[in-house]
Amino acid sequence: MSEMSxxxxxxxxxxxxxxxxxxxxxxxxxxxxxxxxxxxxxxxxPEGIRVAHQVAKVLEQCEERLTGVVDVYPCANPLGAHQGTxxxxxxxxxxxxxxxxxxxxxxxxxxxxxLCTDIRGSTQVIELRGAREAFSEVIxxxxxxxxTAAAELAMGANVALVWARKPGPAATQxxxxxxxxxxxxxxxxxxxxxxxxxQDLQEGxxxxxxxxxxxxxxxxxxxxxxxxxxxxxxxxxxxRVRAERSGLFLPEFGVWSEVEKGATLGTVIxxxxxxxxxxxxxxxxxRVMAVRxxxxxxxxxxxxxxxxx
Numbered sequence: 317m318s319e320m321s322x323x324x325x326x327x328x329x330x331x332x333x334x335x336x337x338x339x340x341x342x343x344x345x346x347x348x349x350x351x352x353x354x355x356x357x358x359x360x361x362p363e364g365i366r367v368a369h370q371v372a373k374v375l376e377q378c379e380e381r382l383t384g385v386v387d388v389y390p391c392a393n394p395l396g397a398h399q400g401t402x403x404x405x406x407x408x409x410x411x412x413x414x415x416x417x418x419x420x421x422x423x424x425x426x427x428x429x430x431l432c433t434d435i436r437g438s439t440q441v442i443e444l445r446g447a448r449e450a451f452s453e454v455i456x457x458x459x460x461x462x463x464t465a466a467a468e469l470a471m472g473a474n475v476a477l478v479w480a481r482k483p484g485p486a487a488t489q490x491x492x493x494x495x496x497x498x499x500x501x502x503x504x505x506x507x508x509x510x511x512x513x514x515q516d517l518q519e520g521x522x523x524x525x526x527x528x529x530x531x532x533x534x535x536x537x538x539x540x541x542x543x544x545x546x547x548x549x550x551x552x553x554x555x556r557v558r559a560e561r562s563g564l565f566l567p568e569f570g571v572w573s574e575v576e577k578g579a580t581l582g583t584v585i586x587x588x589x590x591x592x593x594x595x596x597x598x599x600x601x602x603r604v605m606a607v608r609x610x611x612x613x614x615x616x617x618x619x620x621x622x623x624x625x
Contacts, residue, residue: 324430326423341375342382349384352435355444359396360507364444367517384530441495445502450610455503466497474520474543482551557620559613561593
């Protein structure tokens with residue numbers, strides 16, 4: 317049977333204790349692979365949390381046949397998940413900007429440190445997310461730029477797109493940056509659940525486990541031939557489209573729609589009188605990778621990502 321343990325227990329302001337849970341499936345040993353699956357670093361990404369639970373159920377049914385270890389961390393920020401918030405409550409900090417953490421810091425710092433310590437030594441790390449807040453996104457995998465091994469592995473993750481992403485200014489403080497080769501799976505709609513998205517992500521994680529040699533293909537609850545064949549893109553192929561005026565953004569294209577260069581992605585209108593303040597055009601021919609669902613925008617607000625494929 318699987319082993320459940322607490323990675324860390326922290327005291328809450330109320331005096332209660334909060335535990336960050338790890339489920340361990342399979343048995344370790346010299347030379348066997350060990351995979352870490354982490355979800356819920358941000359509390360507004362319930363899709364990843366649900367997928368972690370679904371994967372754990374499958375692993376429990378075939379645990380005796382696993383040829384390695386799978387550690388599932390179903391929710392790294394349970395306080396945020398209970399409230400559906402991106403930040404760690406009480407401290408109002410983004411846990412995904414605190415890694416590798418501090419052993420003697422405040423509660424979120426200690427959680428980040430404990431997670432890194434517990435996961436260190438894993439053969440493969442997979443982070444599960446939902447879409448970013450206020451957005452709908454195509455299901456995709458993110459790997460670090462020039463990490464060809466991770467990009468090749470991610471091609472089997474049942475996603476539409478594998479994005480070799482250039483690290484941003486805050487990348488060194490993110491969870492994924494702490495472990496070379498990490499694959500981040502993301503998609504759906506921010507702070508929402510979508511059954512089709514959840515199913516695709518679950519099947520993608522399970523197939524990755526077969527690719528790293530932990531799970532047998534015979535134990536997959538689906539046939540691998542039905543999986544998506546993704547396209548691989550570099551960061552230079554991903555265009556971030558931003559509003560230049562304040563108002564309400566009204567999108568005209570859905571996620572993964574094909575667009576021509578110059579096509580109208582949406583308009584920004586004055587909510588008081590309906591005047592069109594800005595027509596937002598696609599900077600390239602390609603597909604809409606992400607679109608903003610929350611209509612309120614300001615100058616500089618990202619409203620879409622368009623990728624050339």
